[in-house]
Amino acid sequence: MLFHVEMDVRIPYDLPAEKVDALKQAERVRAMELQRTGAWRHLWRVAGRYANVSIFDVSGAQELHDMLSSLPLFPFMEIHVTPLCRHPSSIHDDDR
């Protein structure tokens, strides 16, 4: 199943800089790991915002939730999930 996921990062201003740097580094490592499995198909920065738009290809909502909650920045993100299904006019065979 494909999901469109939008993540808005909201790190509290009073979090110490070293802690923020460590969280961002750990997030990067975990995000790259999940992309290499193929489950995190696309990851894009939203221009002008500390936010990203992603496409996940997972078995269902539970797997998606498990992945998102494994992200080190999970407690500091507002996440919006939209389930996707195939558009009848799509010419892409992998849109499913």
Ligand SMILES: O=C(O)CC1=CCC(=O)O1
């Ligand atoms: O910087 C972000 O958009 C938050 C984030 C999610 C995955 C990642 O590597 O960074």
